[in-house]
Amino acid sequence: MRLLVTILTLMLILVGCGESKEEQAEKLNKQASNHYKNGEFESAVEVYKKSLDLYEDSVIRKRLSDIQKEASVAKDVLIKLDDLREANENLFNALTFQEIARATGEIDRIINDLKALEGPSDTEIKTYLLNINSELFFIQSQNLLVDTAARLGSSDDPDKKIELYKKIKQFLTEMPIPKFYEELKY
Numbered sequence: 001m002r003l004l005v006t007i008l009t010l011m012l013i014l015v016g017c018g019e020s021k022e023e024q025a026e027k028l029n030k031q032a033s034n035h036y037k038n039g040e041f042e043s044a045v046e047v048y049k050k051s052l053d054l055y056e057d058s059v060i061r062k063r064l065s066d067i068q069k070e071a072s073v074a075k076d077v078l079i080k081l082d083d084l085r086e087a088n089e090n091l092f093n094a095l096t097f098q099e100i101a102r103a104t105g106e107i108d109r110i111i112n113d114l115k116a117l118e119g120p121s122d123t124e125i126k127t128y129l130l131n132i133n134s135e136l137f138f139i140q141s142q143n144l145l146v147d148t149a150a151r152l153g154s155s156d157d158p159d160k161k162i163e164l165y166k167k168i169k170q171f172l173t174e175m176p177i178p179k180f181y182e183e184l185k186y
Contacts, residue, residue, distance in 0.1 A: 025054040025055035028047050029060055032047035041071040045064065077128070078177060080113055081176075084110045084168065091146075091168075097150040098150075101147060104143050108147065111139060111140045115136055128178055132175055135171055139171060142160070
């Protein structure tokens with residue numbers, strides 16, 4: 001009997017020595033935070049989810065939601081920038097007024113889509129979107145001139161199309177999405 005009591009006492013002591021679920025979750029939160037800081041969004045999300053499975057925490061739940069939204073917006077930006085690159089090539093290759101108007105219409109739609117995107121506050125994607133807004137305004141203004149001339153069938157200045165093409169190409173080269181989001185490409 002005394003042996004049984006000793007064994008039970010040792011088992012209770014050993015069980016009490018392990019980390020609580022809250023402590024385990026905190027360690028996972030630190031790992032997830034490091035993944036995020038390294039731009040490893042998928043890993044960060046998975047580790048935060050594991051943490052929340054162990055211990056529910058409203059602050060961590062919000063953090064997870066913010067990271068998922070940030071990644072979603074960044075993916076949308078990457079897609080729109082690729083769409084803009086393709087539409088710009090279509091503009092360059094356009095030979096007829098109708099083809100030019102089609103390309104400029106597509107460029108205008110993509111720019112409006114980019115301008116409508118909003119990242120969560122205090123994120124690099126939000127800062128990036130704010131920074132490109134003025135450049136997109138100038139491109140869109142130039143695009144409107146080329147579009148209007150094409151729809152009117154006017155070729156007053158054929159160099160305007162090439163200037164627009166070069167301006168968009170310059171924008172795509174000089175204002176790429178921050179490297180922080182590279183993992184999210186495709």
